[in-house]
Amino acid sequence: MRKEGLFGQRKYKKTRTTHSKHGNPIAENIMNRDFTANRPNEKWVADITYIPTNEGWLYLAAVMDLFSRRIVGWSMSDSIDTDLVENALRMALYQREPEAG
Numbered sequence: 001m002r003k004e005g006l007f008g009q010r011k012y013k014k015t016r017t018t019h020s021k022h023g024n025p026i027a028e029n030i031m032n033r034d035f036t037a038n039r040p041n042e043k044w045v046a047d048i049t050y051i052p053t054n055e056g057w058l059y060l061a062a063v064m065d066l067f068s069r070r071i072v073g074w075s076m077s078d079s080i081d082t083d084l085v086e087n088a089l090r091m092a093l094y095q096r097e098p099e100a101g
Contacts, residue, residue, distance in 0.1 A: 037067035041098035044072065046088065048080065061088040065096070072096050 001007065037043040043066040051058040059080045063073035073092025077084045 035066055037065070040065060040067045041096050042067060044092065046085070048084070059084055061085050063088050063092040065092075 031043070031045070035043075035045070044063050045066060046061065046063045048059055048061045051060060056078065059077050061075045061084045062071050064070065065072045072095050073088045073090070075084050075087035075091065077087075
Protein backbone atom coordinates (compact mmCIF):
# COMPACT_ATOMS: atom_id res chain seq x y z
CA MET A 1 0.00 0.00 0.00
CA ARG A 2 2.78 2.43 0.93
CA LYS A 3 4.52 1.75 -2.38
CA GLU A 4 1.34 2.77 -4.20
CA GLY A 5 0.80 5.80 -1.96
CA LEU A 6 -2.24 4.28 -0.24
CA PHE A 7 -2.87 4.70 3.47
CA GLY A 8 -5.49 3.41 5.87
CA GLN A 9 -7.99 5.88 7.27
CA ARG A 10 -8.48 6.49 10.94
CA LYS A 11 -12.07 6.49 12.09
CA TYR A 12 -11.38 9.04 14.79
CA LYS A 13 -8.78 11.52 15.85
CA LYS A 14 -6.69 10.19 18.71
CA THR A 15 -6.89 12.57 21.64
CA ARG A 16 -3.83 13.02 23.79
CA THR A 17 -4.82 12.45 27.41
CA THR A 18 -1.44 12.17 29.14
CA HIS A 19 1.00 15.04 29.52
CA SER A 20 4.19 13.50 30.91
CA LYS A 21 6.41 16.54 30.37
CA HIS A 22 5.41 18.81 33.24
CA GLY A 23 7.04 20.45 36.21
CA ASN A 24 4.70 18.97 38.81
CA PRO A 25 6.05 16.68 41.53
CA ILE A 26 5.76 12.94 40.91
CA ALA A 27 4.64 10.73 43.80
CA GLU A 28 7.09 8.21 45.20
CA ASN A 29 6.53 4.58 44.15
CA ILE A 30 5.85 3.14 47.62
CA MET A 31 4.09 0.04 46.21
CA ASN A 32 7.20 -1.03 44.28
CA ARG A 33 4.90 -3.10 42.01
CA ASP A 34 3.78 -5.30 44.93
CA PHE A 35 0.05 -5.52 44.24
CA THR A 36 -0.70 -8.21 46.83
CA ALA A 37 -2.56 -7.64 50.09
CA ASN A 38 -3.01 -9.96 53.08
CA ARG A 39 -6.22 -8.43 54.43
CA PRO A 40 -9.00 -6.05 53.37
CA ASN A 41 -8.14 -2.33 53.36
CA GLU A 42 -4.40 -3.01 53.58
CA LYS A 43 -3.71 -1.55 50.13
CA TRP A 44 -5.87 0.55 47.88
CA VAL A 45 -4.98 1.71 44.39
CA ALA A 46 -6.69 4.31 42.24
CA ASP A 47 -6.84 5.30 38.61
CA ILE A 48 -8.67 7.64 36.26
CA THR A 49 -10.00 6.66 32.87
CA TYR A 50 -11.38 8.78 30.04
CA ILE A 51 -14.69 7.88 28.39
CA PRO A 52 -15.53 9.52 25.05
CA THR A 53 -19.20 10.46 24.55
CA ASN A 54 -21.08 12.37 21.87
CA GLU A 55 -21.04 15.43 24.15
CA GLY A 56 -17.35 15.26 25.09
CA TRP A 57 -15.25 13.41 27.64
CA LEU A 58 -16.42 11.84 30.88
CA TYR A 59 -13.86 11.03 33.54
CA LEU A 60 -14.13 8.06 35.90
CA ALA A 61 -11.99 7.80 39.03
CA ALA A 62 -11.99 4.43 40.80
CA VAL A 63 -10.46 3.11 44.03
CA MET A 64 -9.79 -0.64 44.25
CA ASP A 65 -8.99 -2.76 47.30
CA LEU A 66 -6.10 -5.03 46.29
CA PHE A 67 -7.18 -7.79 48.69
CA SER A 68 -10.67 -8.30 47.23
CA ARG A 69 -9.90 -6.75 43.80
CA ARG A 70 -13.20 -4.90 44.09
CA ILE A 71 -13.95 -1.28 43.38
CA VAL A 72 -14.67 0.29 46.77
CA GLY A 73 -15.18 3.86 45.59
CA TRP A 74 -15.78 5.69 42.34
CA SER A 75 -16.74 9.06 40.94
CA MET A 76 -17.66 10.33 37.47
CA SER A 77 -17.55 13.89 36.15
CA ASP A 78 -17.31 15.90 32.96
CA SER A 79 -14.23 17.66 34.36
CA ILE A 80 -11.02 16.16 35.65
CA ASP A 81 -10.22 17.92 38.90
CA THR A 82 -9.50 17.23 42.56
CA ASP A 83 -13.22 16.82 43.34
CA LEU A 84 -13.35 13.81 41.02
CA VAL A 85 -10.64 11.98 42.95
CA GLU A 86 -11.71 13.20 46.39
CA ASN A 87 -15.28 11.98 45.83
CA ALA A 88 -14.06 8.50 44.84
CA LEU A 89 -11.85 8.36 47.93
CA ARG A 90 -14.67 9.61 50.18
CA MET A 91 -16.94 6.86 48.87
CA ALA A 92 -14.26 4.24 49.58
CA LEU A 93 -13.73 5.56 53.10
CA TYR A 94 -17.48 5.59 53.77
CA GLN A 95 -18.01 2.09 52.36
CA ARG A 96 -15.04 0.44 54.07
CA GLU A 97 -14.36 2.47 57.23
CA PRO A 98 -10.68 1.43 57.33
CA GLU A 99 -8.51 1.62 60.43
CA ALA A 100 -6.31 4.69 60.73
CA GLY A 101 -2.83 4.38 59.31
